[in-house]
Amino acid sequence: MLTLLLRGVWVWGAFVWALLSAGTVCAQVSARVALVSDYRFRGVSLSDEHPAVQASIAYDHADGWYAGAFVSSVRIGPDYDTQGQLVPYAGYARRLRGGLSWDVGVQYALFTGNVDYDYPEFHIGLTSTHLSARLYYAPRYFGVSAPVLYAEIDGAYPVSGQVRLLGHAGWLHRGSDGDLDEYLESHRFDVRIGMGMASAGFDLQLAWVFTEGQSGRLPVYAPCDDCIDRSGWVLSVSRSW
Numbered sequence: 225m226l227t228l229l230l231r232g233v234w235v236w237g238a239f240v241w242a243l244l245s246a247g248t249v250c251a252q253v254s255a256r257v258a259l260v261s262d263y264r265f266r267g268v269s270l271s272d273e274h275p276a277v278q279a280s281i282a283y284d285h286a287d288g289w290y291a292g293a294f295v296s297s298v299r300i301g302p303d304y305d306t307q308g309q310l311v312p313y314a315g316y317a318r319r320l321r322g323g324l325s326w327d328v329g330v331q332y333a334l335f336t337g338n339v340d341y342d343y344p345e346f347h348i349g350l351t352s353t354h355l356s357a358r359l360y361y362a363p364r365y366f367g368v369s370a371p372v373l374y375a376e377i378d379g380a381y382p383v384s385g386q387v388r389l390l391g392h393a394g395w396l397h398r399g400s401d402g403d404l405d406e407y408l409e410s411h412r413f414d415v416r417i418g419m420g421m422a423s424a425g426f427d428l429q430l431a432w433v434f435t436e437g438q439s440g441r442l443p444v445y446a447p448c449d450d451c452i453d454r455s456g457w458v459l460s461v462s463r464s465w
Contacts, residue, residue, distance in 0.1 A: 252284045258462035263296055266374065266394055267414025267435025268445060270309070272299040273456070288317050290329075300338055307336045315347075325351050340367040341445075355379045366445035368408065370401035386423055390431060392416035398444050409438035418458075429460045 256279065262269050263276035270276075276299075282292035291314040298309045315329020328348050335341045343365050349358035357377045365372040376394040383389060396412040418431025434455040437443050 251286060253281070254284075254464060255279070255281045256462055256464040258460055260458060260460040262456065262458050263298065264416075264433050264458055266376075266396060267412065267416075267433060268443065270296075270298045270300075272304075274299055274306075290315055290317060298335065300335075300341075304337070307338070309336075310334045323353050327351070338367075354381050365398070368398070368401055368404065368444055370404070370408075371399040372444065373397045373399075380420070383419075386421055388420050390416070390418045390420050390429065396444065407442050409441035409443055412437040412443060425463055427462045427464065429458075429462075431458050431460075432456070433458055 258278045260271075260276050260278060262273050263271035263278070276297045278294070278296040280292060280294040282290065284290045291312075293313070294309075294311040296309045297306050299306050311331050311333050313329055313331035315327055317325055317327035319325045326349065328346075330344065330346050332344045333342060343362050345360050345362040347358050347360045349356060351357075355377065356379075358375070360372075360374040360376075362372045362374075364370070374394060374396045376392065379389075379391040381389045392415065394414045396414075398408060398410050401408065412435060414433070414435040416431050416433045418429055420427060420429040422428075432455065
């Protein structure tokens with residue numbers, strides 16, 4: 225885990241240092257810790273359908289620049305021990321008229337014990353009061369040298385002061401990878417529908433997750449080979465500061 229942190233901390237640290245040195249404009253730092261029953265990333269379990277511990281820290285500058293880092297326990301497969309994932313990120317957001325805002329950013333996913341899975345990713349997004357949409361591009365992805373596009377729409381609608389409905393839909397498309405094209409799927413679709421409740425500084429979420437890819441092909445990333453297209457419930461509890 226130490227090696228993983230050293231490989232990624234300079235990216236986040238250098239960016240935050242640059243922002244702090246830019247002036248005295250107000251900024252905000254926040255943190256979050258969470259326990260999830262299954263770490264589902266774009267529909268697929270990265271914890272082999274086991275619980276995972278996660279944490280994140282974020283820095284938001286009043287000028288629109290932001291940076292942060294996300295860390296989680298992962299389990300690449302049933303024959304692997306629990307490892308770690310670190311995702312430092314940075315970007316810029318700008319408000320528009322009518323409650324809209326856009327942002328662009330970059331992140332880099334790092335894995336302990338599976339450095340071939342490391343990959344950079346870029347995104348552009350648009351956000352409104354209750355909806356957000358993002359398009360991601362990765363020149364390589366989980367050990368596959370082909371480029372990957374991922375588009376997602378997320379929504380949160382308040383039912384009351386503490387309860388909200390949650391929704392997510394995503395679509396992944398893989399580019400050509402030569403000899404692997406006949407074995408790997410070229411697309412994957414995932415859906416997440418659930419409910420969240422905030423109380424006493426904690427946030428509890430319960431969601432149903434479904435994913436489906438190209439029939440007869442191996443997925444682009446698949447720590448759990450026998451549960452790729454399996455739907456399931458995911459429970460999470462988190463605390464933010």
